[in-house]
Amino acid sequence: MTTAAFSHEPGTAMECLSIPITLEKESGIDENGRQVLRCGFRIGGGIDQDFMKSPQGYTDNGIYCTEVHEGSAAARAGLRVHDKILQCNGYDFTMVTHKKAVDYIRKHPVLNLLVARRGVTHS
């Protein structure tokens, strides 16, 4: 068991503090004119990505929030840049591929996230 949430080896047990965030997506129109639900943030990472190549300097294969758009649902819900998403609607995000993570986030209108944040949940 390791409590190092930010250098977590996917597949190993981990125990850490986390921040719960409830994000209600807002409706919007995408470039093609279709109705979409937008969250307002970008994610990067996944077990199929090489975190060493990440420009932000992430230290493991987790899913990280790389950007939060101003005034968006994500910003209002309290999500911050570089938060590591541990769980989304009960689904474990510490060992997922990038595409899987994207699919899961797109699936539901309301996201119940658990995130780890440096300096807050960990020193």
Place this chain on the structure above:
Amino acid sequence: MLSHSESEASCVGTMSYQMPQQARPLSQGGYHNPADMPLQNPKEQIAMWQQNTYMSDSGIHSGATTNAPSLSGKEEEMDAEWIEGQTQQGFNQAAFTTEQVDDMNQQLNQTRSQRVRAAMFPETLDEGMEIPSTQFDPQQPTAVQRLAEPSQMLKHAVVNLINYQDDADLATRAIPELIKLLNDEDQVVVSQAAMMVHRLSKKEASRHAIMNSQQMVAALVRALSNSNDLETTRVTVGALHNLSHHRQGLLAIFKSGGIPALVKLLSSPVESVLFYAITTLHNLLLHQEGSKTAVRMAGGLQKMVALLQRNNVKFLAIVTDCLQILAYGNQESKLIILASQGPQELVRILRSYTYEKLLWTTSRVLKVLSVCSSNKPAIVESGGMQALAMHLTHQSTRLVQNCLWTLRNLSDAATKVDNMDQLLQNLVHLLRASDINVVTCAAGILSNLTCNNQRNKITVCQVGGVEALVATIYSAGEREEITEPAVCALRHLTARHPDAEVAQNAARLKNGIPVIVNLLHPPSRWPLVKAVIGLIRNLALCSANHAPLRESGAIPRLVQLLIRAFQDTQRQRSSVASGGSGSIGAYADGVRMEEIVEGTVGALHILARESHNRAIIRGLNVIPIFVQLLYNDIENIERVAAGVLCELAADKEGAEMIEQEGATAPLTELLHSRNEGVATYAAAVLFRMSEDKPQDYKKRLSMELTNSLFREDGSMWQGDMAAMPPDLQDFIAPPEGHYDPMYAQGPPSVHSGHAGPNYQGGYDHVPVDSMQGLDIGSQHGGPGSNYGPIDPRDLPPGHQGHPDLTFDQQIPPQPPRDNNQMAAWYDTDL
């Protein structure tokens, strides 16, 4: 003729007499009141007197100054005649005429008084006086000669009494006067009076007079408290100091409230005052009842700790002794010392000085403090362990012993300390000491320091600790107070650190295995037995030890102990069930039988890695018990039982025996255990048992296993697929017969809540590190994470190529092990 040496031989009780070295007043001019002398053996006293008498060579005894040529000539003649062969005893019948005899008689009569005076007052004799001796027979002293000794003693006593009486009279008359002067308002008067009292207190008789006057002592104490000039203070405290050598004096000082006054003086900047004060307080603490409380209440502790910063070693020795007296058995004092930074100062003293007495008294204070749980960490943090270690090679036994006791008390709080290398080396060296107490302490300290501390384990191994411990166990024989900590230390050294294997081998190379296994037998008591079981388990981790362990008869004995402990627990359980008032768990010597069960089965588990051992275990008819243990409440016991069955099931006979005992049912139950290890082993046993079952049985079994092992991943599988894809079963069922179930494709869990198959040693929280983590690698080498790359054949058709897509649907995602499949980093907008 009486010679000097002969007279010594006729002394009473001079066997062990030594010349008095203390400044006790002796007959040489001092005052001597036998009643007041520090209690001495009366014989010794007499001997001292006698020695003194003989030392001052009195003419009579040696005959040196006795010069009676005529008589001596006659004596010579007589001797010569004697030597010539007179065999008569008693008087030598010489031929004398009557006139000569009369003449001799008259001469002797006249000189009688001289002889008596010479006997009693030799100092009054004129030099060179000739006194005829009346002694005829050299063997028989005359009456005067015999009375010489006692009469001299008497003389001295009378002289002393006369002098003493003078002094006593003087003092008795002077004291009321002095008291009045001491109470005077004029400080100069007080000062003079105090000086007078100080002078008087130096002499025996007057000292007694002072002590016996409570008013005088009270006046002194008052003068001390009110004094504001140095000289007065100095002489007053000097006087009190002199009084403190006697019981009445101590009592008088105590009753007059001298202690608070003296404690106040501990802040004095003047050395002589300080020294007088501390010595007086020391005497009070040593001999006067009630002083300890008084000193504590007067705030003496804090002041004394502050005094530890001075650098006079004798002074420090007294201060530390005072602290030890005050702190012994008194928790509050210990806490006050802690609050005043006592531990730091004491450790500093240990590091800085070499005066043995000081080191000894300081180590005693630390020993007293080391049993206090608040002081312990402070001492350790101040570097106490290392400072004590510095003196373990000292010549003084009492110092070494005290250091060892203190170290032992501290050792359980010092498991996280660095720089212990010197200490550990010294301790290993001390294991070979001849003093049993030293060896016992050293073993105990090593056992505590190696518990859960990798660094220490490595260090001890490097300095030959394993060899030394084996030798210690050899020479200790049946002394459990030594063997138990030594075995515990070995147990720590043989597991859970990089050099563990070296240690396991070293124990064998030193022929340690037979003597260790022997300790499983009586008269060893349960705590020792439990420790030995853990050690055997660790030793069995090294395959080269399997044969020696087997040959020493470890396995039958372990099984015996298991059966016994198991029956005890069953008995306990049934007595509880039938309404008995038994406590939870059967205890013996403070050891629970459940622990013995777990330990023995764990050891057998490791031993069962080797095939001969397995044969023996099978032959001992213990498999039924293992199966029984699968029903046990305690998870650890279930785990080791399943583990040993797993090993035993590697052989066909073993597998058959296990199945015959009806193990299948409980094992299937255990598949659902929340303990990963238990479930893992249970699955492994079931697989091995199913080796030669028909194929469809195997398939059913594998489905069952997969279901139970994957049960908690429902959230993952539900969304994507309705039922387990058939190809997943292909992952589980082996293409060939021989595989390691845990390391096949298809990890049992993807949820990060599970530990996964890499279940390695999760027992760091166990303070006594007896149980190692799982290893199943009996035939398959060490456990490792071998998630193999996915064999494309196993993928469902239509999903070739893209790792992303295939990962999605059917195949559980795997942590990527080769970097070829990793994409460059990118992020997605949502």
